[in-house]
Amino acid sequence: MILLAVLFLCFISSYSASVKGHTTGLSLNNDRLYKLTYSTEVLLDRGKGKLQDSVGYRISSNVDVVLLWRNPDGDDDQLIQITMKDVNVENVNQQRGEKSIFKGKNPPKIIRKENLEALQRPVLLHLIHGKVKMILGPTSFSPTSNLSFLL
Secondary structure, three states: OHHHHHHHHHHHHHHOEEEOOEEEOOOOOEOOEEEEEEEEEEEOOHHHOOHHHOOEEEEEEEEEEEEEEEOOOOOOEEEEEEEEEEEEEEEOOHHHHHHOOOOOOOHHHHHOHHHHHHHOOOEEEEEEOOEEEEEEOOOOEOOOOOOHHHO
């Protein structure tokens, strides 16, 4: 669940832009599918050594984004759908070779089939002026609420 939250926050932060005195929203067009690719690394021992000697994993995914609804009054109020596809998990340090715990394993074996299915379920985001007001999915929540349940 933490991974899902991190990926969504990465997605939202890449599209949310603030300009002095004015906040702009997404510039998505109706009836168009946007295909994006995201990747993030989690380093478990970054503070202890060199980057090339770090231990951790990299998760990447293709993301489909569709604008489902926009307020016809032009209030920059919209609903978008995000669907993650082709989730991949790999060792962040390719030098480990045969010692890698990821070698020969596919994502369902690494992060469990149930977690992979949860990541690939569509999620709806309610945006107003480019800011997330509500995340609608298997467990809906407001970004202004306490997110400690994700930890």
